[in-house]
Amino acid sequence: MHETMLDLTTTWAGIAVLAIFVIGYYFIATEEKYELNKAKPALFVGTASFMVIGIYYALNGIAPDAMHHEMQTLIEEIAEIFFFLFVAMTYIETLIERGVFDVLKYKLVSKGYSYKKLFWLTGLLAFFISPVADNLTTALILSTVLFTIDRDNHKFLVPGAINIVVAANAGGAWSPFGDITTLMAWTAQKGEFVDFLFLFVPSLGGWLLTAWLLSMAVPAGQPEFDAEKEQKPVMKDGGVVIVWLGAFTIFTAVMGHQFFHFPAMWGMMFG
Template identity: 80%
Template sequence: MHGMDLTTTWVGWLDLVVFIVAYLLVATEEKYEINKAKPALFAGTFMFMMIGVYYALNHLDPAPLHEEMTKLIEEIAEIYFFLFVAMTYIETLIERGVFDALKFKLVSKGYSYKKLFWLTGLLAFFISPVADNLTTALILSTVLFTIDKTNRPFLVAGAINIVVAANAGGAWSPFGDITTLMAWTAGKGEFVDFLYLFVPSIAGWLLTAWLLSFYVPKGEPHFDAKTEFKPVIKDGGMAVVWLGAFTIFIAVVGHQFFHFPAMWGMMFGLSLLKLYSYSLAKRKHRTGFDVFVNMKKVENDTLLFFFGILSAVGALHYLGYLHYIHHLYDLLGATTANVGVGFISAIIDNVPVMSAILKSSPAMGTDQWMLVTMTAGIGGSLISFGSAAGVGVMGRLRGIYTFGSHIRLAWTVLAGYILSIALWYVQFEILGLY
C-alpha cells in the first residue's frame, strides 16, 4: 500500500459511486440489455484514470500508482490468459464434436433430467479439485447446454448446481480455486490442511443440490433412436481431450514446484494444441482444425468483464477501501469476520478480497485460515458473478443463467453455506479434527 488513505477525498467518493453504478448495471444486465463487460470495463479503467488525475492536480509522486497498476496488470494477465487457453480448448472440443458425443452417451441412456442434474453436479465437485473450479464449470455447463438448449428450468437449476459444486469442490484442494492457491502459496496452511475441508464442503453442496433438485423438471430429454444420428468425434478429438488434461497438469505442477504463474503452463499447452493441429493437417485423409478459427468463438465479453471487475476492485484497494477489512477482524473477532468474508466475496470477486486479507494478515490459527479459504470460495456462489466459475457459466449460458435467475434460487446456496460453516465449527472448533 502507498500509505495514503484516499477514501474521504473527492476521487475516493467519485470512484466509489462509479463502482456502485457499474455494479448495479452488471446486476441488471437482463433489464437494460447491456452486456456485463461494458460497465465493468468502463469502471475498471475510468477509476484508475481518475486517481491519476487526482495525483496530477495535487502534484503527488505517481510512482506508487504506476507500481500498483503494474502489479495489477500482472495479476489480471495471469487469470486472463489462463481463461483464454481454457476457453480455446473448450471451443476446439466443441468443434471436434466431443461434447455432442458425450451428450449422446448421456441422453441415449435414457437418464431423466433429475439424474443428469445430479450427475453433472457430482462430476463438477470431483473434477474441480484437480482441474480448477472455472475450467470445470465451463466444461460441464457446455455439456448441460448440449443436452437441452431450450429447457430453461433444467438449465438454470443445473447451472447453479454446477457453479456451487465446482466452488465447493475447489475449496478443499490447494489448487482447486485461485483463493485456495493464494492461501497455500502464502503459507497459511499445509497441503493436507485443505483436505480437512472435504466434509463441510461436500455437505454444503449436497444440501443446496437437494433443494435445487425440486426445481428440476420431470421427464427426460427428447431422444429418438431413429432420428438421432450417433455423432462421430472428428479426427484428433480424443487427443485434444488428453492434451487439455495434460495442459492443466503442467499448469498445476509448474506452479507448485517451479513457481511459474499458472497461466505459463496453460500457454505452453496452447502451443502444444497449435503444433498438434499443424501435424494433423499434414496427415493424409485426416480432417484438421484451425485453432485461430476456434479462438474467434471464445467469449471475449467474459474475459473483458474479468479485466474490468478486477481493475475496479484494484482501484478500491488502492484508495484504501479494502483496508476496512482489517478493522472488521479487530471489531468482530476471527470467526464472525471470516463468515462475513463469504458474503463480501459474493459481491466483490473473491480473489481481491482474499488478496486484501492476506495483505492485512490478521493473527489467526490454521483453523481460521481454513475457514476463510472455505467461505471466500463457497461464498462466491451466493451471487452469479461472485466467483470465476459463475462468470464463466454466465458467458456460456448467456441469457439463461443470469444474475436474476440465480438470485431467485440463491436461498438454496445460502442454506448450504450455513451448513458448511456449522460443520466446520463442529469439526475444527469442537472436535479439533484438523
C-alpha cells in the same frame, strides 16, 4: 523504495472513485436490461478510477511513483489471469468443436436412465468437471445437455438445472481452476494447490445435501428416446488427443507453480 499509497478515503477523489464503482456495478448487474456487455462498464470503472486518482495526484503536486507501481502490479496480475483463462477457454472451445461434449450428451440420453438417475449423473459430472473447466462453462454445457434430454418437462428441468449450478460451484471451490476467485487466490500465492483439496469434503457435503433436497422434486419415469430419429454424433479426429493434452497442460501448470514458482500461466501457455 516506492512511496506509501495515500489514504484517499475522505478526499473528493475517494468519493468520486466510490461513485464510479457503484454506478459501474449497477450497469454490470443490469446488463440484460440495457443490452450492455458487462465488460464495457467494468473496463470503464477500472480506467476511470485511476484517472481520477491521477488527477488528484497532479493537482496536489504528489509524486506519482506509488500510483505507477500499483498500476503496473495490477496489470501484471490481470495479464496472468487473462493468459491462463485464454488457454483454458481455448481448450474448452476446441473440445466443443471436436464434438466431445456432443458424444457425452448422446451417451447420457441413449442409456435409458430415469429422471432421478439423470439428475444425479449430471450433478456428479458438474461437480468433477468444474474443477478443471471452471464452474460457469460447466454449468452452461451441462444445462444444455439437460435441456436436450427433455425440454418440455419443467418439473425435471428446474431442479436439474439448479442442481447443476450448485454442483458446479461446489466443485469449483476445491480447485484453483474451478472459479475466477480461487484462481486469483492461487496465482497471488494466497494458498498452495493442496490447500484447496482440503475443501473437497465440505464442498461435496454441501452439494449432496442440496441435491438430496432437490431430488424430492424430481418426477418419476424416464425421458423418451428414439434411436432411429436421433442422429448419433461422431467425435472428430483429435478429440481424445485434446482431452489428454488438456490434462497434461493442467499438470504442467500445477507442477511449474508448486515446485519452480513459475506463474501458473506459464504452464498453461507451455501446454
